[in-house]
Amino acid sequence: MKEFSITTLVKECTVDELTAxxxxxxxAAREAxxxxxxxxxxxxxxAAIRMADDTIVTGANQENAAYPSGICAExxxxxxxxxxxxxxxxxxxxxxxxxxxxxxxDLPWEEYFQAMPISPCGACRQALLEYETKYGNIEVxxxxxxxxxxxxxxxxLLPFSFTEF
Numbered sequence: 438m439k440e441f442s443i444t445t446l447v448k449e450c451t452v453d454e455l456t457a458x459x460x461x462x463x464x465a466a467r468e469a470x471x472x473x474x475x476x477x478x479x480x481x482x483x484a485a486i487r488m489a490d491d492t493i494v495t496g497a498n499q500e501n502a503a504y505p506s507g508i509c510a511e512x513x514x515x516x517x518x519x520x521x522x523x524x525x526x527x528x529x530x531x532x533x534x535x536x537x538x539x540x541x542x543d544l545p546w547e548e549y550f551q552a553m554p555i556s557p558c559g560a561c562r563q564a565l566l567e568y569e570t571k572y573g574n575i576e577v578x579x580x581x582x583x584x585x586x587x588x589x590x591x592x593x594l595l596p597f598s599f600t601e602f
Contacts, residue, residue, distance in 0.1 A: 443596045448587040455578075455585065458487070459529070463580045465493050466531040467550070473497035473510065479538040482510040482555070486518045489526040489572075494518040511561035515568060526572035530565065530591075532557060533580040547582075554579030554586045562595040570600055
């Protein structure tokens with residue numbers, strides 16, 4: 438029997454330490470959270486994808502009473518990006534989330550963002566990985582109010598993924 442370890446390189450920073458282009462992408466993800474439909478979970482997620490031509494495409498989670506008919510922000514953004522820019526690579530994705538569940542209702546909107554970054558679910562990781570396998574690495578920026586994490590690729594979030602399809 439052989440043992441081995443898997444390591445993932447993660448950069449941690451504040452939003453101010455990001456490049457101007459990455460701050461723009463994070464701002465688009467945060468703004469996209471305002472278009473989420475989350476009446477059940479009250480958990481609003483936004484995603485923004487920078488395409489190879491620098492266009493930014495956004496998506497937000499959309500819930501439905503006929504659970505699991507809803508869809509996550511990451512897949513909403515990726516599917517829209519693929520449909521509206523066929524054949525074009527996705528270069529980066531930024532993800533942000535907030536909830537006002539159990540928080541005072543009079544806080545400024547920005548105060549509801551998660552302190553720590555959230556990560557895509559397994560289904561979103563696999564969906565994004567298929568675009569990465571086809572077009573090349575997609576950098577992942579996970580934004581929280583207190584910290585931002587940067588991963589070099591979707592694959593770094595999903596070791597042992599399905600890559601032969």
